[in-house]
Amino acid sequence: MGPAVEGRAVDKVAQRRSELAAAALETLAELGYARTGLRDIAARSEFSHGVLHYYFRDKVELITHCVREYKARCATRYDEAVATARTAEELVAGFLREQTATLTGEPQMHRLWYDLRNQSMFEPAFRADVAEIDLLLERMVWRVVSRYAELSGTRPRASSAAFYAVLDGLFQQALLRQLAGDPQAAPSLRAAVQEVLPQLVH
Amino acid sequence: MGPAVEGRAVDKVAQRRSELAAAALETLAELGYARTGLRDIAARSEFSHGVLHYYFRDKVELITHCVREYKARCATRYDEAVATARTAEELVAGFLREQTATLTGEPQMHRLWYDLRNQSMFEPAFRADVAEIDLLLERMVWRVVSRYAELSGTRPRASSAAFYAVLDGLFQQALLRQLAGDPQAAPSLRAAVQEVLPQLVH
DNA sequence: CCCGTCTCTGGACGACCGTCAAGACTTTCC
DNA sequence: GGAAAGTCTTGACGGTCGTCCAGAGACGGG
Known part of the structure; x- marks a missing residue:
């Protein structure tokens, strides 16, 4: 048995x-x-x-x-920053701190995520789980973005999916550079996010 | 011999x-x-x-x-649209037409690109070539963006790398949905780009 | 204590992998 | 026409893969 x-x-x-x-x-x-x-x-x-x-x-x-099992850990990464920030600047700072920490601290876990997400483009067996996690991550990003808009008295100017795609694209490029040994990866990511985000929420 | x-x-x-x-x-x-x-x-x-x-x-x-060999074909995809567009709207339309066509017409080639780019995160032997192509693609995007700004009498509000990362992130999400059989993948991508781009160039 | 159930080991299976080399076939040149 | 060089096929090699299985060991209830 x-x-x-x-x-x-x-x-x-x-x-x-x-x-x-x-x-x-x-x-x-x-x-x-x-x-x-x-x-x-x-x-x-x-x-x-x-x-x-x-x-x-x-x-x-x-x-x-x-x-x-991986998904459960990921999708709450920024929730504390969202809960404790009292100003828009504080929230961005907390978000960037956490994002930078994961970029430099556990880049291997993230390249794995991208690897598996890619596999789902070839292997239908992975698609449902990957899509589910992606949705969780999208919602996590949206909690940050909508709270940011709230704190700064503005409105998000793009859809939840668009915000997630944009931030994910920025993070992925930074991860590529980080893994290639570029010490500017993290600072560049911070700069790019600070550049892009406020323009999409105003 | x-x-x-x-x-x-x-x-x-x-x-x-x-x-x-x-x-x-x-x-x-x-x-x-x-x-x-x-x-x-x-x-x-x-x-x-x-x-x-x-x-x-x-x-x-x-x-x-x-x-x-793949890179040679990729990096000129939008050049005709850049060369022929006489207004900002025309340029965006041409860009979106081309982007949609490749999303629905050759999604397999693109998932391969993402697959290989991901492999370069694990396999250092691929890193140099992948980085080179990524740079080519970034420049291609930048030609579109800077021409768009020129035509609309405005300025790009983010770096070349940021624009590439943002558009690449949007495209990648659309590709995931396209390959999962979502018929809304292409329209959603168009909508997202039209939503996001003008806010980063104004 | 013995017996049945649960857990885990370690080897075997066929298939497939990247690599290589021996030789057959083709082309070129003197 | 014959030798040399270039091109391609075929089959083999050691290795690793996912999978499966016979059986050893641990454990608990009778």
Whole structure:
């Protein structure tokens, strides 16, 4: 029979799945989707490669599960800045601080996100999850933008989707430069955001 | 010895390399980097897989050569619209027409570009070429934007890099939706560009 | 204590990967 | 026409991939 589908053991199984998913995320972030094998993932965990098929049907289900766990962490990154800022300038400062921190602090996690989002352009199995996360991120950006407009007594001049696409484009270019070793990546991103954002909210 | 490095045969070799590079591009666009093997590429050409190592040292050189040929086609896409437009509105219309046409007409080629650009985040061997193409595209966008400003008697309100990142972000989101089968992808992109651009040039 | 269930290991499978080399075929030149 | 150079095919190599499975070990209830 399969893993303990009934009884209290369910959460034990869920925990193991999380554990393996974490190892998978770590591996994917380091190697990228194209170069990550199940044995690489198992090597980052404390188990052997066979166990992956005990907790996941196949590779797609494993990666899908990874992505689902990843989303939960991402989509609240700027919420504290939104909640505590008392002026528009404070909000922008908080947003930029957080954005810069993630750019320089965990660039690998972000290149993984872009990698997986790209894979969804080729692999339909990833599309639903990717679209869901993208929507979560869009809403997160929108919370920042609409609060910014509120604090500065103005209105957003573009749709939620447009704001997300714009900021994501800026971040992606910065990430490319950051990973190429350009020390100006973070400052340039800050400058670009401060340049662009106020013009789209006035 | 290797292929005819001397004499007139050089262009024959270059032509063959182009032929194989075209097959490689076609394959990569269809399958994505992660799923493309040399045998898949050879199957799209009229040759067998062994010949690839006769014209290219290894897989990296082949793909690098592909990307280099790809760039030549990309970076002049909007130049005609820039040259012929007599008003700002005409220019935007021409730009949007061209952008929509490539979004719906060759989405596979574009997902390939994003795929390869993403690979450069993991694989340093691709970084130089990707950065070079990105710069070419940035300049192409800048030609459009600065001409637009000129025609409308205004000034661009952000850097060349920022404009490129913004428009690229909008296009990438549209491409994701297009490939997911969303019929609103193209209209939404047009709307977003018309919304955002004038505010960054005024 | 034994037995059934859950968990995990480690090896084996067929397929596919990039690479290479031996040789067949074609072209060129003396 | 024969030799040399250029071009392409074919098959093999070591390796890695996702997947599967037989069985060892751990664990808990009778």
